[in-house]
Amino acid sequence: MEAYLQATPYFDYQNPLIEQLSRQVSGANDREKAVSIYYLVRDGIKYNPYTLKDGLGSLKASYCLEHHQAFCIPKSA
Numbered sequence: 001m002e003a004y005l006q007a008t009p010y011f012d013y014q015n016p017l018i019e020q021l022s023r024q025v026s027g028a029n030d031r032e033k034a035v036s037i038y039y040l041v042r043d044g045i046k047y048n049p050y051t052l053k054d055g056l057g058s059l060k061a062s063y064c065l066e067h068h069q070a071f072c073i074p075k076s077a
Contacts, residue, residue, distance in 0.1 A: 011077050015062035041075055044068070 007014055013022070024040055027033035046069040051058045061077035064070040 010059050010061065010074070012060055012062050015065075017062055017065035021065060045070060045075055047071065047075070 012018065021040060021044075024036075025033050026036045041064075045064045048069040049071040051063070051067065051070050051074075054063075057063060058070065059074050059077070061074060064074050064077075
């Protein structure tokens with residue numbers, strides 16, 4: 001599983017905005033934490049399918065938090 005949890009150019013969880021969001025995750029177990037993450041992303045980042053026009057940078061997880069909008073792929077990152 002560790003291989004799938006490594007940072008990549010698009011899964012850039014070391015970004016300070018990602019770290020700040022991760023501190024908002026709540027829950028006593030993995031399921032509760034996953035639900036908390038779901039709601040943080042769903043409610044905190046507007047869905048906008050037209051953000052891809054900004055190029056490959058718009059696929060990054062941090063892009064979502066910098067612009068408060070993205071489409072499904074970067075939102076899932």
